[in-house]
Amino acid sequence: xxxxxxxxxxxxxxxxxxxxxxxxxxxxxxxxxxxxxxxxxxxxxxxxxxxxxxxxxxxxxxxxxxxxxxxxxxxxxxxxxxxxxxxxxxxxxxxxxxxxxxxxxxxxxxxxxxxxxxxxxxxxxxxxxxxxxxxxxxxxxxxxxxxxxxxxxxxxxxxxxxxxxxxxxxxxxxxxxxxxxxxxxxxxxxxxxxxxxxxxxxxxxxxxxxxxxxxxxxxxxxxxxxxxxxxxxxxxxxxxxxxxxxxxxxxxxxxxxxxxxxxxxxxxxxxxxxxxxxxxxxxxxxxxxxxxxxxxxxxxxxxxxxxxxxxxxxxxxxxxxxxxxxxxxxxxxxxxxxxxxxxxxxxxxxxxxxxxxxxxxxxxxxxxxxxxxxxxxxxxxxxxxxxxxxxxxxxxxxxxxxxxxxxxxxxxxxxxxxxxxxxxxxxxxxxxxxxxxxxxxxxxxxxxxxxxxxxxxxxxxxx
Numbered sequence: 001x002x003x004x005x006x007x008x009x010x011x012x013x014x015x016x017x018x019x020x021x022x023x024x025x026x027x028x029x030x031x032x033x034x035x036x037x038x039x040x041x042x043x044x045x046x047x048x049x050x051x052x053x054x055x056x057x058x059x060x061x062x063x064x065x066x067x068x069x070x071x072x073x074x075x076x077x078x079x080x081x082x083x084x085x086x087x088x089x090x091x092x093x094x095x096x097x098x099x100x101x102x103x104x105x106x107x108x109x110x111x112x113x114x115x116x117x118x119x120x121x122x123x124x125x126x127x128x129x130x131x132x133x134x135x136x137x138x139x140x141x142x143x144x145x146x147x148x149x150x151x152x153x154x155x156x157x158x159x160x161x162x163x164x165x166x167x168x169x170x171x172x173x174x175x176x177x178x179x180x181x182x183x184x185x186x187x188x189x190x191x192x193x194x195x196x197x198x199x200x201x202x203x204x205x206x207x208x209x210x211x212x213x214x215x216x217x218x219x220x221x222x223x224x225x226x227x228x229x230x231x232x233x234x235x236x237x238x239x240x241x242x243x244x245x246x247x248x249x250x251x252x253x254x255x256x257x258x259x260x261x262x263x264x265x266x267x268x269x270x271x272x273x274x275x276x277x278x279x280x281x282x283x284x285x286x287x288x289x290x291x292x293x294x295x296x297x298x299x300x301x302x303x304x305x306x307x308x309x310x311x312x313x314x315x316x317x318x319x320x321x322x323x324x325x326x327x328x329x330x331x332x333x334x335x336x337x338x339x340x341x342x343x344x345x346x347x348x349x350x351x352x353x354x355x356x357x358x359x360x361x362x363x364x365x366x367x368x369x370x371x372x373x374x375x376x377x378x379x380x381x382x383x384x385x386x387x388x389x390x391x392x393x394x395x396x397x398x399x400x401x402x403x404x405x406x407x408x409x410x411x412x413x414x415x416x417x418x419x420x421x422x423x424x425x426x427x428x429x430x431x432x433x434x435x436x437x438x439x440x441x442x443x444x445x446x447x448x449x450x451x452x453x454x455x456x457x458x459x460x461x462x463x
Contacts, residue, residue: 008322009370013252013267016322020272023315029280029308030315032272092124092235093117099160105153112137112145112153116166120157124234125173126166130154164234171198177230189219190226204459251378253330257342264334266327274319276312280305325363329371330386332360337389344381347406352390407438408448415454423457 011019024030096117105113115137120126134145157166163180167173171194178191193201193209200208206220256263283305334341336356339348354372358365372386391405414432418424424432426445433440440448454460 005318005321006370008318009325009367010373011322012374012376013250013270015374016319017270020274020319024272027308027311027315029277029305030274030312031277033275092122093120096120096157096160096165100157103156105156109149109153109156111141112150113157115140116150116154116157120166120235122235124162124165124167124236126154126168162231162234164231167234170232171195173232173234174227174230177234186222186226189213189215190223193223194227204461249376249383251376251383252326253375253377255334255341255377255379257344257380260342262334262338262341264331266323266330268323271319271323274312274316276309276316280309280312325367326371326375328361329357329363329368330377332357333386333389335360340389341379344379346409349389349391349405351404354390404448407433407440408452410436410438411445411448412452412454415449415460418460420460420462423460425457428457 008016008019024032097114100110100113100117103113116126116133119128119133130150131147134147134150137150138144154166158176160166163177164173165176167176174194175191178187178194181187192213197209197212200206206217210216210220250267252267254265254267333352336350336352337348339350340346342348354365354368357363358368361368363371372390375386376383377386410433411429414424414429426442426449429445429449430440430442433445449456
C-alpha cells in the first residue's frame with residue numbers, strides 16, 4: 001500500500017485518471033458518484049470471522065463528499081482557465097513497428113525485430129551492444145539467438161524511415177543518411193570525410209583534411225553545408241522540444257496573476273468523486289448482522305466483501321492524501337517564487353532547492369521530489385514543469401543571492417552575441433559575467449555551458 005501511495009503521488013493528472021478508471025473496473029466496492037449524496041449516520045457492526053473487529057462505519061462514512069473535492073483553493077475564489085489540450089500522436093515505436101509489419105520476415109525474425117525496436121532510444125539510436133541484446137532476448141524468451149541473426153534483422157530496420165535510424169553513433173547515423181541520397185561528387189567527398197576523417201572534422205581541424213585530400217576551404221564549406229542538412233537525431237520529430245511538450249500536457253496546477261494577486265487552482269475537473277459502493281456496504285452489514293449459523297461459504301463471502309471495502313476505502317484515502325500533498329507543496333513553491341508568478345521574468349526566480357520546499361510544506365524531501373516529477377503548472381506566461389523552479393544559488397557582486405538559472409541565461413546571451421569568427425573562451429566569459437556583477441569561476445562557467453549544451457569556443461567557431 002505504501003508503494004502504491006508513492007506511485008500515486010508521482011502520477012500526473014492524466015495518469016491519475018487512468019489509475020482511477022482501472023481501480024473502478026477492478027474493485028466493485030468502489031464507485032463513482034454523479035451528485036453529492038446526503039451524509040449517512042455511522043453504524044458499527046462486529047463480526048468474529050477472523051477474531052478481529054470489522055467496523056461498517058469505516059465504509060459508510062465514505063458516502064460523504066470526498067475531502068479532496070471540498071477544499072477551497074487557497075488563492076482562488078472560482079475555477080480558472082480551461083485545460084491545455086492534450087494531443088495524442090503515434091509514438092516513435094508504433095511508427096517503426098508499422099514499417100516492420102510491412103517487411104517479408106519470418107515469425108522468428110519478426111520477434112527479433114520487435115525486440116530491437118524496443119531497444120531503440122527516443123533519438124533514434126541503438127546504443128546497446130548487440131551481444132547483450134541477444135543475451136537478453138535469450139533470457140526473456142528462452143531461445144538462443146545467433147549474433148548474425150540479430151545483425152541481419154538490424155540491417156532491415158536501418159532501412160526504415162527516418163534515415164539514420166538504429167545507428168550506433170553519430171558517424172554511422174550521418175553515413176546512413178548520405179547512403180540514401182542521390183550520388184554526386186559532393187556527396188562522395190562528404191562520405192569520404194565522415195568515414196575517414198570524422199574525428200578531425202568533429203574537432204574542426206579543417207586544415208588537416210584539406211592537406212590530406214588536396215581540397216580547398218570552399219570544398220570544406222560545401223561539405224559543412226551538406227552535413228547541416230542531415231539530422232543528427234533521427235527520432236527528433238517524435239522527441240518533442242520543451243515548448244511542444246508543454247503544449248501537449250494538461251497542467252496539474254493553474255496560477256493566474258491579476259492586479260498584483262495570485263489565484264491558484266488544481267486540475268480536478270476529470271477526477272471523479274468516489275465512494276464505497278452502497279450495495280457492498282449493505283451486503284457487508286447484512287452478513288455481519290446474521291453471524292449465527294453462517295456457513296463456511298458465507299464467511300468466505302464476508303471476508304471477500306471486507307477485502308474489497310478495505311481496498312476501496314484505502315484508495316479513496318490515497319487520492320485524498322495525494323491531492324492534499326500536491327496542494328501543500330505547490331503553495332510552498334508559490335510562496336517562494338511569488339515574484340516570478342506575478343511578473344514572469346527569469347531574474348525574478350529565487351534560488352530554491354527541494355529542502356526549502358520541504359521545510360515550508362512540512363514534508364520529507366523525497367515527497368517533494370516525487371510531487372515535482374512530471375507535474376506542470378499553467379501561468380500567465382506559459383506552462384512550466386515544476387522542476388523549472390528549482391535551482392541553486394550564487395552570490396552576485398552586490399552580495400545578493402541569485403538563481404543559477406539567471407546566471408545561465410546571461411551566459412547563454414553572451415555566447416549568442418559573440419563574434420562567431422572569434423568566439424569567447426571560458427576565461428573571456430568569466431570577464432563578461434564579471435562586468436555584469438557576477439563573480440563566477442572558470443570551471444563553473446564550463447559546467448554551466450555544458451548544462452546548456454553549448455560547445456567550447458573552438459567548436460563554436462565558424463569559417
